Structures are given as C-alpha cells and as structure tokens.
Amino acid sequence: MQNITFENISIPGHVEFENKLYRHYHYPKMLSMYDSNFIEFKVVPSLFEFKEAAIYLREFHLKKGQTHVKFYFPDNEKLNEKLINYLKEADYEYGYNELYAIHPNDFPIVDKHPYVEIKEVTSENLDLFLQLQYEQDLKFGEEFAKEKVGLHKQHFKDPSVLQLMAFYKGAPAGSVDIFIRENTVEIDSLNVLVDHQRKGIGGRLQQYVMERFPSKMVILVADGDDTPREMYRKQNYTYLGFKYEIQKIYQE
Missing domain, CATH: 3.40.630.30 (Gcn5-related N-acetyltransferase (GNAT))
Structure with missing residues (x-):
C-alpha cells in the first residue's frame, strides 16, 4: 500500500500562519466550520507552547467573530499526562480520528x-x-x-x-x-x-x-x-x- 497519511485528507481553507511548531488553517468563507479553522501541531507541544498557541488562536478568532478554538496533534502521537490533565481542567472536548484505506x-x-x-x-x-x-x-x-x-x-x-x-x-x-x-x-x-x-x-x-x-x-x-x-x-x-x-x- 502506498504511503497514505492524514496529509492526503482534504481541508477547505488555507494556511494563515506557520512556524516550526504548528500550521494555522483559516477558511473565511465558513467561519463556523471548526474543521477548517484550527491549529495543527507538527510536534506535540509542551504545556507552555500549547497555552501560547491557544492564546494566539483565541485572539485571532475573536477578531473574526468566531467562538471556538480547535487543535489537531501529530499523527500517531499520544499526549503527555501533564497536557492531558490541563486540557481536562480547562474544559476542552477531547477525541481522536482514525484513518482508513x-x-x-x-x-x-x-x-x-x-x-x-x-x-x-x-x-x-x-x-x-x-x-x-x-x-x-x-x-x-x-x-x-x-x-x-x-x-x-x-x-x-x-x-x-x-x-x-x-x-x-x-x-x-x-x-x-x-x-x-x-x-x-x-x-x-x-x-x-x-x-x-x-x-x-x-x-x-x-x-x-x-x-x-x-x-x-x-x-x-x-x-x-x-x-x-x-x-x-x-x-x-x-x-x-x-x-x-x-x-x-x-x-x-
């Protein structure tokens, strides 16, 4: 089977901003579509790095009138316990997707x-x-x-x-x-x-x-x-x- 990853999945929208830690996707035509307005981490962030990214995305979305923040983590990477505990305390909804071919x-x-x-x-x-x-x-x-x-x-x-x-x-x-x-x-x-x-x-x-x-x-x-x-x-x-x-x- 050819090398298929989540990179093969279509995402409406464009990369608004990118650095070494993450890509920020934005779709101005559908601000209410969470799956097109999010941050995708390239590596699992530290707790500090996540908080910084969350502040950035929240402020960006507020300027656009958006009421959500959404984040994806790297393929096949589990989150560390410190980050998971924080996400629970901060009332984030937590889940995962699976890729099939x-x-x-x-x-x-x-x-x-x-x-x-x-x-x-x-x-x-x-x-x-x-x-x-x-x-x-x-x-x-x-x-x-x-x-x-x-x-x-x-x-x-x-x-x-x-x-x-x-x-x-x-x-x-x-x-x-x-x-x-x-x-x-x-x-x-x-x-x-x-x-x-x-x-x-x-x-x-x-x-x-x-x-x-x-x-x-x-x-x-x-x-x-x-x-x-x-x-x-x-x-x-x-x-x-x-x-x-x-x-x-x-x-x-």
Missing part, C-alpha cells in the same frame, strides 16, 4: 437492492442535493447550514470533487462527497437519513465509488468514538493511524 478490489460485493439508486449530482438535481444537505446541516445550527450551501456549490463547480446522492424508492436517502486526487479518492461526509438506515444505502454509495475509481486507493477518516469505524473494518478497510483533536467553544 482500501483498494476497490478488496471491497466486499454489495447486494443491489431494487429500490436503491445512486446518482451523481448534476445541474438537474443540484437543488435537491442542496436542500438535502441543508436539512442535514441544520443540526449544527442555521448559520452553519446556510454557509455550507456555499461550500456545496463551490464543490459542484470543482472537477476534483464528485457529489453523489442515494435514492430509496425515488426519494433522497443519503449522500457523499468524493475528493479526487492523482492516486486516491477520499470519501467524505457519508450520510444516510435516519429513516433509511440499515437498508444497505451506505454500502451502495461506497460500492459506486469503488466501481467509479477502480485503480485508486479509497481513503476516509472516521471518528474514533463513532460506530461507523467498526463497519469500515468489516468492509476490509485497512487502519492506517490516528490523530488526536481537541476543541473548546466559548459562550461569549
């Missing part, structure tokens, strides 16, 4: 349910796709959902992004974004509506990707605390590593 030939065959159909998003069904995404994004707040519409439209115009919708008996049932690179395709935002879960729709969306890009490695990131990661393991994805993340949301 699979060659399409290794993906298990999915039974094709007659009621399930997968379609690529085109100008003809774009409005339906945007409405589906908006309704799903509302759980993160109306501001986020509205801003995300702009990102979906941007992705629609980008030839390196493929948007897919799943239909069950003709009604929208799920979706996924595919980021196309030279040697990989990334599955992102795989979503199946609650009423249509356990019908094999997630598997069908993935199967479409495998058939559409048979020569590329398929990669994705899973939340280390969520159940989908167990599904990916059963589907023959290979676990490649982990990355810790923390965030804090301020009330003011």
Whole structure:
C-alpha cells in the first residue's frame, strides 16, 4: 500500500500562519466550520507552547467573530499526562480520528437492492442535493447550514470533487462527497437519513465509488468514538493511524 497519511485528507481553507511548531488553517468563507479553522501541531507541544498557541488562536478568532478554538496533534502521537490533565481542567472536548484505506478490489460485493439508486449530482438535481444537505446541516445550527450551501456549490463547480446522492424508492436517502486526487479518492461526509438506515444505502454509495475509481486507493477518516469505524473494518478497510483533536467553544 502506498504511503497514505492524514496529509492526503482534504481541508477547505488555507494556511494563515506557520512556524516550526504548528500550521494555522483559516477558511473565511465558513467561519463556523471548526474543521477548517484550527491549529495543527507538527510536534506535540509542551504545556507552555500549547497555552501560547491557544492564546494566539483565541485572539485571532475573536477578531473574526468566531467562538471556538480547535487543535489537531501529530499523527500517531499520544499526549503527555501533564497536557492531558490541563486540557481536562480547562474544559476542552477531547477525541481522536482514525484513518482508513482500501483498494476497490478488496471491497466486499454489495447486494443491489431494487429500490436503491445512486446518482451523481448534476445541474438537474443540484437543488435537491442542496436542500438535502441543508436539512442535514441544520443540526449544527442555521448559520452553519446556510454557509455550507456555499461550500456545496463551490464543490459542484470543482472537477476534483464528485457529489453523489442515494435514492430509496425515488426519494433522497443519503449522500457523499468524493475528493479526487492523482492516486486516491477520499470519501467524505457519508450520510444516510435516519429513516433509511440499515437498508444497505451506505454500502451502495461506497460500492459506486469503488466501481467509479477502480485503480485508486479509497481513503476516509472516521471518528474514533463513532460506530461507523467498526463497519469500515468489516468492509476490509485497512487502519492506517490516528490523530488526536481537541476543541473548546466559548459562550461569549
């Protein structure tokens, strides 16, 4: 398997600032998207270094009207006990992501349910796709959902992004974004509506990707605390590593 790391994962936004310790990513078009406005440490910081970085990011975000701070730590690096204790005392939310990859030939065959159909998003069904995404994004707040519409439209115009919708008996049932690179395709935002879960729709969306890009490695990131990661393991994805993340949301 080629050398695939978290560096292969797409990040909306740009590097606002960089030094020897970290990169600061910023996405002015979506200030409410935490995963695009954060600091990524190159090495595990000391407690002093973390506090300095946190002050910098908090002040930067305050100027932009942002109420959060978020940090990612280096791939496959555990945090020291002193830093962990501080993060707990300071009320940071603490979690980790896992990176997976699979060659399409290794993906298990999915039974094709007659009621399930997968379609690529085109100008003809774009409005339906945007409405589906908006309704799903509302759980993160109306501001986020509205801003995300702009990102979906941007992705629609980008030839390196493929948007897919799943239909069950003709009604929208799920979706996924595919980021196309030279040697990989990334599955992102795989979503199946609650009423249509356990019908094999997630598997069908993935199967479409495998058939559409048979020569590329398929990669994705899973939340280390969520159940989908167990599904990916059963589907023959290979676990490649982990990355810790923390965030804090301020009330003011």
